[in-house]
Amino acid sequence: xxxxLFRRLxxxxxxxxxxxxGDFWITAVANLLATTVVHWFLMRAIFDTTGAETLGGYxxxxxxxxxxxxxxxxxxxxxxxxxxxxxxxxxxxxLSRYLLYPTRYLPFKYAQxxxxxxxxxxxxxxxxxxxxxxxxxxxxxxxxWVSIAMTLPTLVIANLLYFLLSTxxxxxxxxxxxxxxxxxxxxxxxxxxxxxxxxxxxFPESAMHALRYLPFVACxxxxxxxxxxxxxxxxxxxxxxxxxxxxCGVLGLACLPIWRKGQLxxxxxxx
Amino acid sequence: xxxxxxxxKTFYVHKKAPGLRASFRSLFHRExxxxxxxxxxxxxxxxxxxxxxxxxxxxGKTTLVKMLSGIIHPTSGDxxxxxxxxxxxxxxxxxxxxxxMGQKAQLWWDLPAADCFLLLRDIYQLPEQxxxxxxxxxxxxxxxxxxxxxxxxxxxxxxxxxxxLIAALLHSPRVLYLDExxxxxxxxxxxxxxxxxxxxxxxxxPAMILTSHYMEDIERLCKRIIIIREGExxxxxxxxxxxxxxxxEKTVTAHLKKNGELAVAKPEVARLGxxxxxxxxxxxxxxxxxxxAEAAQALLHHYEVADITIEEPEIxxxxxxxxxxxxxxxAGGPGAPESLGAPSIAGSSAENEEEGS
Numbered sequence: 001x002x003x004x005l006f007r008r009l010x011x012x013x014x015x016x017x018x019x020x021x022g023d024f025w026i027t028a029v030a031n032l033l034a035t036t037v038v039h040w041f042l043m044r045a046i047f048d049t050t051g052a053e054t055l056g057g058y059x060x061x062x063x064x065x066x067x068x069x070x071x072x073x074x075x076x077x078x079x080x081x082x083x084x085x086x087x088x089x090x091x092x093x094x095l096s097r098y099l100l101y102p103t104r105y106l107p108f109k110y111a112q113x114x115x116x117x118x119x120x121x122x123x124x125x126x127x128x129x130x131x132x133x134x135x136x137x138x139x140x141x142x143x144x145w146v147s148i149a150m151t152l153p154t155l156v157i158a159n160l161l162y163f164l165l166s167t168x169x170x171x172x173x174x175x176x177x178x179x180x181x182x183x184x185x186x187x188x189x190x191x192x193x194x195x196x197x198x199x200x201x202x203f204p205e206s207a208m209h210a211l212r213y214l215p216f217v218a219c220x221x222x223x224x225x226x227x228x229x230x231x232x233x234x235x236x237x238x239x240x241x242x243x244x245x246x247x248c249g250v251l252g253l254a255c256l257p258i259w260r261k262g263q264l265x266x267x268x269x270x271x
Numbered sequence: 272x273x274x275x276x277x278x279x280k281t282f283y284v285h286k287k288a289p290g291l292r293a294s295f296r297s298l299f300h301r302e303x304x305x306x307x308x309x310x311x312x313x314x315x316x317x318x319x320x321x322x323x324x325x326x327x328x329x330x331g332k333t334t335l336v337k338m339l340s341g342i343i344h345p346t347s348g349d350x351x352x353x354x355x356x357x358x359x360x361x362x363x364x365x366x367x368x369x370x371x372m373g374q375k376a377q378l379w380w381d382l383p384a385a386d387c388f389l390l391l392r393d394i395y396q397l398p399e400q401x402x403x404x405x406x407x408x409x410x411x412x413x414x415x416x417x418x419x420x421x422x423x424x425x426x427x428x429x430x431x432x433x434x435x436l437i438a439a440l441l442h443s444p445r446v447l448y449l450d451e452x453x454x455x456x457x458x459x460x461x462x463x464x465x466x467x468x469x470x471x472x473x474x475x476x477p478a479m480i481l482t483s484h485y486m487e488d489i490e491r492l493c494k495r496i497i498i499i500r501e502g503e504x505x506x507x508x509x510x511x512x513x514x515x516x517x518x519x520e521k522t523v524t525a526h527l528k529k530n531g532e533l534a535v536a537k538p539e540v541a542r543l544g545x546x547x548x549x550x551x552x553x554x555x556x557x558x559x560x561x562x563x564a565e566a567a568q569a570l571l572h573h574y575e576v577a578d579i580t581i582e583e584p585e586i587x588x589x590x591x592x593x594x595x596x597x598x599x600x601x602a603g604g605p606g607a608p609e610s611l612g613a614p615s616i617a618g619s620s621a622e623n624e625e626e627g628s
Contacts, residue, residue: 005393012390016381096342097377100370101394102362267282268342 001107009108013115028123032071039067056201063199068131069224070196072124073151077158077219078190079117084166084183085109090173090262093269106167106255113163142229150237154223157244162219164251165190171255174262195221215251218244272446272478273316273339278348280309280334308334310502311348318445319476321468323483323493323510327594331502332482336448339480340370352446366395369439373451377435378423384434385419388441395442402441409437413467429460436464440471449481453488465491486587498593505593510586517593518584521563522547524555525570526578540569 018024047060058066086109089095098105169182191197194216200208211217222240225231231240286302287293309331316322324332337343339350341357341364350357355364371377378387392402410416413433418426423434432452439447449468453461465488472479481492489496489510496513498506506513523544529551536549543566544558554574558566567579 002393002396005390008390008393012379012382012386015386016379019381093375096337096370096372096375099342099360100340100365100368102365103394264344266343268337 001103001111005103006107006111009111010115010118013112014118017116017119024119028127031075032068032123032127035071036064036068040064043067056199058199058201065228066199066224068128069227070220072128073155073158073223073227074191074196074220075120076117076124076155077162077223078187079113079120079159079162084170084180085112086167086170087173087179087183090170090266091177091269093267095266096268099263099266106259109167110160110163114159117159143227144229147227147229150231151223151227153241154218154226154244157241157248158219158223161215161244161248161251162190164248164255165215165219167255168251168258171258171262174265190216190219193217194219195224212239213243215244215247218247272318272353273480274351275312275314275335275339276349278309278312278335278338278350279307279346280331280338280343281346282306282308307502309338309345309499312499312504314497314504314507316478316480318478319472320495321472321479321481321493323481323489323496324499325482325489325496325590325594326499330499330594332499333450335499336370336450336480336482340368340448341365342370366442367445368448369442369444369446370448371435371439371450371452373432373449373454376423376431378431378438380424381422383420383422384415384426384437387423387434387438388419391438391441397442405441405443406437409440412470413437413463429456429463432456432460432464433467436467443475445475445477447477447479449479449483451483452481453483453485461485461487468492486590489590490586496590498590500594513589513593514583514586517589520544520557520559520584522555522557522582522584523563523566523570524548524553524580524582525574525576526553526580527551528575528577537573540566540573543569 043060043063046055053059055063086095089098095105098108101108166183166186169186170179172179172182193211193214195211200211200217200221203211218240222231222244226237226240231237282305283303284306285297286304287297312331312335314322324335326332334343338345339352339357341360344358353364353367355361357364357368378384379390382390388402388406391397392399397405410419413436415430415433415437418430423431426434436452452468453464456464468479468481469492471477481488483489494510495508496506496510497504498513506516508516536546536554540546540554540556543562544556546554547557548555554570556566556570563581567581570576570579
């Protein structure tokens with residue numbers, strides 16, 4: 001696929017999504033407010049009940065910064081994952097048109113996936129800016145220009161990795177008609193094991209160690225820790241990137257035979 | 272340009288009885304049945320030819336088109352489109368092929384047509400000048416220049432189909448599959464699409480396969496047709512030839528001078544064929560082709576005739592009967608309609624006379 005086509009797909013997808021401005025703002029505000037408020041009350045209750053100053057190494061302001069970071073970064077990583085675009089296209093025959101084009105399907109879909117997160121990126125910077133302007137950063141927060149710059153490569157890997165995680169799952173549509181439940185399962189699993197529901201420091205030591213080598217951490221917790229300055233050594237940073245890239249390679253390779261096998265049985269329903 | 276040899280496609284579908292109990296049972300056990308959608312299709316399509324693919328719903332037309340466009344793989348058999356195997360989907364082939372599906376929009380619903388076309392320009396890697404010229408020409412021919420910047424979902428059905436046509440033809444394909452391109456359109460839009468297809472053929476001479484349920488599409492656009500029934504090709508030949516081959520009878524109608532008397536079917540006339548109508552106004556006979564002159568003479572001799580007409584059955588009617596006929600023997604062709612006195616159509620495939628090619 002040419003770079004020109006890739007760029008056009010990204011921008012077209014983004015402009016398509018942003019042409020519905022009602023949806024853009026409602027999603028943005030409702031999502032951030034709801035999750036922040038829920039986390040605030042939940043964490044407040046936990047800290048008040050236990051009377052602890054820190055939990056898993058986090059103070060209350062730090063854990064709130066962590067959850068807001070997870071929320072903003074998570075949306076950039078996942079994009080419109082719950083729409084299960086690939087699975088829907090296999091199910092309703094929408095895949096047919098891509099099979100006719102002289103281009104590869106997966107890069108095409110990834111470009112669209114990237115396009116779909118541009119509105120999320122805009123929202124992330126907008127709300128992060130507003131929150132910092134209103135509340136300021138917690139004193140202990142390690143967010144710096146360097147940590148933000150170091151986060152960018154982790155976000156690129158996280159985004160590609162999440163796409164590659166969901167793609168083989170969506171390819172099961174070639175054999176089973178309704179696989180939306182698998183999409184929900186993936187999201188739940190990645191949120192839980194990626195540290196979006198609970199910080200990984202709240203898990204037992206052995207589990208925490210094992211989770212560091214699974215793909216989910218690279219999709220969520222790792223970029224947030226880098227952004228908040230918790231990843232301080234080059235070794236830890238390199239290991240996080242390497243784990244993410246290795247999983248991208250494994251999943252990318254796994255996609256190819258599934259795609260080849262699956263499209264042999266594709267029936268192109270709906271036309 | 273298109274060569275198809277003994278192409279077959281079998282789908283396996285789940286059988287499920289209606290009702291909650293059956294749904295529950297199907298969670299544990301499902302019965303699969305084989306549906307033979309295409310049973311050994313063999314034919315060729317040449318450059319500049321428009322082949323009409325006709326059949327009832329579920330006959331296998333669209334499955335055949337999907338295999339030839341490379342969307343689905345066949346169960347067995349072979350096909351070559353411009354020398355390529357379509358389901359291998361080489362980029363070289365895909366740059367020269369287009370498929371228009373009347374029932375399924377291919378353009379992006381939320382984008383203006385102009386954006387979709389720019390995307391297609393990049394997909395097909397068209398040079399800027401070629402793209403501009405092509406778009407300008409196609410949008411002028413179809414009269415949609417003023418709505419190019421409107422979102423696809425806001426266009427009328429006719430405008431949308433015209434945009435689909437432009438999208439399919441921007442890269443000047445040498446092979447074009449048209450799957451019910453006029454479905455749902457009003458008469459004016461249908462005519463515009465048909466005229467456009469003919470115009471495009473005269474300019475570019477692509478090989479085209481057209482499926483349609485509208486006889487007017489077929490009659491206006493195709494000189495050669497394939498009739499497919501339950502996955503099998505039952506006729507491949509000229510559109511006009513189908514009349515000679517299947518309609519062995521003609522209708523001879525004597526319009527009588529008005530004298531108020533009720534005409535009686537005289538035995539001398541009745542023996543020549545079947546009396547379809549006999550009243551104070553006319554006597555209508557269905558007679559074998561070789562007895563038409565004799566029947567006309569007999570009518571003129573026995574009645575006071577004001578005028579006489581000799582008619583072929585309508586093509587649409589003949590094709591409909593071929594499509595819907597069931598069973599049949601090899602000698603008479605698979606399911607050849609007896610009422611039309613059909614001759615053998617054994618071997619009617621690519622070797623048949625191709626009036627329109």
